[in-house]
Amino acid sequence: MKAIVYRQYGEPSEVLSYEEISAPATPGPNEATVRVVKRMIHPIDGMMVRGIIPMPIAPGGSVPGSDGVGIVEQVGADVDPSTGLAPGKRVIIFHAHGTWAEHMTAPAQSLIPIPDDVSDTAACQLSINGITAIMLMRAALAADSRAGIHSPILVTAAGSSVGRNLIALAQMRGLKKVVALVRSDSGALILKNGTKDVPVVSTQHDNWAEAVTQAFGQAPSVAMDPISGEMTSKLLSLLADGGTLLIYGSLDSRPPAIQTTPIIIHQYGLRGVAAPAWLTSTSAEQRASDVADLFEMTRRAPGNFNDYREFALAQAIEALSAAQATPRRGATILTSDD
């Protein structure tokens, strides 16, 4: 089978190759083999290939990618039939390494059956970005159970896939006080067309922090941010007392510099949120309910998944560079069709 492989960290154009490798063996207990048809490119994919987030490289080389959509080929022993996993079933692959290959073996826990009315394209955008959004929303309500109702939730990088999922989830849950923050007026315009009733503020203007507070006449009690860097201290300073900043990315690779005294005086919390913990720190019941919520959100906000570009798996290097282009709009998807 064909796969994208790297044997050392570096620039994707120098270290990634499209080559023939051996197909996965028969699945072991609690595993399944999957024919992967689509994978969404995430910033973390480039970071791992470059070694910014060091993932040990396997002796024979590593295959990038930790999510995607595919079709179950074979199911190993001990897989609970109630999971719905059976040969021919369409599934989301969540957090299983090596999806940039035509076939892979994944733990059954990482596979989520897809309802017939949800397309492969939408489902592959849901995997990490949908689950990240649902974990952020839960962390927000854990930090302040009345966030979005009595005090605003601030969503930064709101035009991103996670950002739009967050807004859709908030609307689905009846949370009316959500403020969207984007980088530019043009981004604000695009987002306004796609999301009703959500005030959109652009950081293109110097007074954006005031505009965030003015949106509902109140400082946000929770902010969710994948940017970090200089954004971290700016976001902290506009939170209400006792507010929480949820960090879920490092798009700005510079380390944030934060001041302790305001954190204490205003009793701020900063919390890192990462999607992989969904598998380890969330109960099976909660995961089932999360998945149902995500598919429902997909039905209610189909516009969130219409904006994408597809590349063949063999074009992974071009796809990665397209995914990193600024400004980026929509998802970049790697496909392999038979």
Place this chain on the structure above:
Amino acid sequence: MKTVFINAKGNIGDGLIVRDVADPSPPAEGEAIVRVRKRVVRAVDYQAASGLLPLNTFAQNGIPGIDGVGVVERVGAKVDPSTGISPGARVIIMRMNGSWAERVTVPATSLMPTPADIPDEIACQTVNNGTTALMLFRTAEQSVGYTPGAAPLLVSAANSSVARTLIGLATISGRPVIGLARRESDAKALASLFKDVRIIATDRPDWPAAVRSSSSVAPHVAIDPIGGEMMPALLDLLAHGGTLVVYGGLDPRPSQISSVRMTSNELTIRGTSSFGWAVRTSPSERLANFQLILEVARRMPKIFDGYREFPLTEAAEAVAFAQAGPRHGATIVTS
């Protein structure tokens, strides 16, 4: 009676004056008059004066002092004698404004009888720093949550009075502690105070490695009043899902943290202040918790050694001494 006033905004050491003012008028319903004997000089006393903290919150009418210990002189109507608040009773003033006076009028509900076996010089140290330690300990226990009891608390600036009380609380609650002290000499002194606690001096370059090798389980919670460069160092030592509780910014430099580490290890930084805690919890809840602090005072009185006392008329000297640092014990103003 003698009362200390902040003369002008600025350096409290230069700006403190002692004036004679009229004694309080008779207590109203629910109030008590307390002759204050001792109060510890708090950082908020001089921070309020220098404009770092709101003056009206921490030094109302220009009089410093947010707590103290003393003796009840008179009580107003409707003060329930069964609470132990009656003339002659030794009391701890849990929270007030303006305790740097010989006599104060306070709501009886802000008083707690001082147990007979706890002397004033210890009792005055248990309040405030003790409640801060309690709040930190509660926050730590909430954050530890699901982790096994073996996970140690990592406590920096372990030689401070808050940290020593906190270590005392953890010790009597059976929670292991790793303490960090700035110098080897402090580490040695602390180690003799807490026999079962590993104290590591941060003046050796390999101190993080020493923390890692001192416990088979990584700390789930670190508690830090320093900030600056200490913050990323502590975040690096925490277990996955761990929490850094910050309650001071002794190092005013900004902390460079790694957002990659924050997210991939699901770390939390939580800012806390005892003032915020006082607002969030009920007085009865705090009093119940306070019994634990008194237990620490009984079982580990040495934690409260090393204090220095100044008479009220030398309040400016007391403040200058407290600010000069480094100090190992409380600075107490007596009347």
